[in-house]
Amino acid sequence: xxxxxQIPAALSVPEGENLVLNCSFTDSAIYNLQWFRxxxxxxxxxxxLIQSSQREQTSxxxxxxxxxxxxxxxxxxxxxxPGDSATYLCAALYNDYKLSFGAGTTVTVRA
Amino acid sequence: xxxxxQSPRHEVTEMGQEVTLRCKPISGHDYLFWYRQTxxxxxxxxxxxxxxxxIDDSGMPEDRFSAKMPNASFSTLKIQPSEPRxxxxxxxxxxxxxxxxxxxxxxxxxxx
Numbered sequence: 582x583x584x585x586x587q588i589p590a591a592l593s594v595p596e597g598e599n600l601v602l603n604c605s606f607t608d609s610a611i612y613n614l615q616w617f618r619x620x621x622x623x624x625x626x627x628x629x630l631i632q633s634s635q636r637e638q639t640s641x642x643x644x645x646x647x648x649x650x651x652x653x654x655x656x657x658x659x660x661x662x663p664g665d666s667a668t669y670l671c672a673a674l675y676n677d678y679k680l681s682f683g684a685g686t687t688v689t690v691r692a
Numbered sequence: 693x694x695x696x697x698q699s700p701r702h703e704v705t706e707m708g709q710e711v712t713l714r715c716k717p718i719s720g721h722d723y724l725f726w727y728r729q730t731x732x733x734x735x736x737x738x739x740x741x742x743x744x745x746x747i748d749d750s751g752m753p754e755d756r757f758s759a760k761m762p763n764a765s766f767s768t769l770k771i772q773p774s775e776p777r778x779x780x781x782x783x784x785x786x787x788x789x790x791x792x793x794x795x796x797x798x799x800x801x802x803x804x
Contacts, residue, residue: 612791613791613792615792615793617795622800623797623798624783624795624796624797624798625783625785625795626795627792627793627794627795630790630792670735672793674791674793677748678723678740678742678747678748678787678791679737679740679748680725680737680793682734682735684734685734
């Protein structure tokens with residue numbers, strides 16, 4: 582079974598601190614890996630997509646890395662702000678077009 | 693583009709009633725997905741379509757659930773009859789050939 586795990590389940594940091602969110606997947610034959618943000622009561626917003634041939638992707642303060650051999654992806658958020666408070670989900674896509682989601686990491690950035 | 697559009701945003705119905713959820717994907721996207729999110733089970737893929745054709749419905753929980761995509765710009769997810777355990781947030785997502793998925797705002801369904 583293609584399982585995706587996110588640890589920790591929750592994280593609280595003071596404003597300005599860098600955030601490191603971890604994602605691991607059991608099946609390394611991924612097609613791509615996608616990071617999403619979900620605000621309470623809202624839908625999922627795509628943050629970054631990393632193709633299986635890539636090692637990292639960057640967008641503004643966000644950087645995501647992918648290591649297929651170890652089955653890991655990491656999302657870095659630099660200089661966190663209270664507006665970064667949300668749940669972050671990673672999802673691995675396989676050739677069957679099915680996204681396998683982690684349970685998410687809920688981030689609170691304290692002002 | 694307006695993104696993926698879902699309606700209604702909230703639905704409250706009584707057990708046994710028929711519920712129809714609607715989705716308009718992003719124009720030009722050839723894949724459409726229906727997901728369900730609950731606290732207990734997280735996000736689950738129910739069914740997905742490619743070029744309006746259902747490809748995999750193995751996630752559909754029971755025969756009470758059905759989905760259609762009559763054209764490239766419209767899809768429905770129907771539950772008949774509805775039960776309290778169907779209460780969840782239902783998301784529609786669409787994807788271009790790059791396979792990046794874009795989600796709609798969801799429909800919060802409450803079955804009493």
